[in-house]
Amino acid sequence: MKRFGLTGAAGYIAPRHMKAIMETGNELVAAFDPNDSVGIMDSHFPNAHYFTEFELFDAHVDQLRRRQKAIDYISIASPNYLHESHMMFALRSGADAICEKPIVLWPDQLDRVIENERDSGQKVNTILQLRLHPAIVKIREQVQQNLKENKYDVDLTYITSRGNWYLKSWKAEIAKSGGIATNIGVHFFDMLHFIFGDLQESVVHLAKDTKSAGYLEYEHARVRWYLSLDVEDVPSAVRETGQRTYRSITVDGSEIEFSGGFTDLHNISYAQILDGNGFDLETNRTAIETVSEIRVAQPQNLTGSYHPFAKNQ
Known part of the structure; x- marks a missing residue:
């Protein structure tokens, strides 16, 4: 013990x-x-x-x-x-x-x-628990086994609704939380690096207190991403079922289901750490560099490849 x-x-x-x-x-x-x-x-x-x-x-x-x-x-x-x-x-x-x-x-x-x-x-x-999620591990294995000349086209959408309290908390202070892309997005950016390799390009299209969007290019993927705390961004068909959270990853137009399986990932993380197999500090570098670049970037006009949710925001 x-x-x-x-x-x-x-x-x-x-x-x-x-x-x-x-x-x-x-x-x-x-x-x-x-x-x-x-x-x-x-x-x-x-x-x-x-x-x-x-x-x-x-x-x-x-x-x-x-x-x-x-x-x-x-x-x-x-x-x-x-x-x-x-x-x-x-x-x-x-x-x-x-x-x-x-x-x-x-x-x-x-x-x-x-x-x-x-x-x-x-x-x-x-704690990089998405690297332990069975669906994410499976995607990574499939990508590694099927590297292709053209990069994968990926859309990442994550909406996790928060109430008015959020903007009154430390999480709304960029100096303390790093902003929304850091606070709710860093583990997704680590996941993208884990699956698709080193980051090559980053563009920010939207940067607000409660939502952010941009484009990331990795060795093996072009990624349009959108993060939000606004319940109105949850697709209406999903919202009508009472859900206030929406996660979606599509790879070449095919949706990857990974909405479940999160409950015990901390337990699995701890078990691996106690066995001497935890993720070390250096493993975090690409994700930390990614979110720090997003934090200081000037948002660009909606040109080129941008997430459709970023339009009309």
Whole structure:
């Protein structure tokens, strides 16, 4: 049984980490979040120590280490802009880290964490769960077995509706979240790189607080992408069924079904990490470079290859 700490315990993704820690047979011993809406812990680890001040959490982790009860892993589910600092904290504490995406916001931050990881002798593992999704693995295998002279034509559409609260939260602050393409898109951009190879070109057509669109060209694919938080972007036929989320990937006009199979991907990620097969920091580089370029790009006119959802926005 491994001993875990957790930062960002009140966040949206934290319950998946708690569940993964529990279902892989391990123990959460200490958690931190400045917000105290963490009743979910009672369903998983009611005896875990909990802190609303990072300094006290830091002191507790240090005390455990000095008492020969060191934490083995720090799981990081805190806001995006804190990931670098919390990974550094884990390494200084003699623990390995398991960090949510985006691992960092900028490539130079990635370089710093890699350097500190090397100096510490510890390991940072990253959650890139789409690389473990059976449908995505199957697509990648098919692409690798059927490389063709002309590139694949891909449309990626992801709409995940959010209420008015979103624009009042840290997620709406680009300096903290990286913007919508980073906050909800980074794992899809990593998926595209995983399937279709190195990125060769990036164009942004739309950049708003709640939606973004552009064009990416990889070694083996031309990709039109559209990301949105607006429920009105969900196709009406889908919206009428009560669904507020819409995921679609088409490859050469054929839709790839991957709407299911997400529930246990964190559990699988943790199991692989505990077996020594986690995704390392360098694996994140292309996705982080992609979203950082999108963040600073000036949107272009709707010319060339653009996602049809970007029209009339």
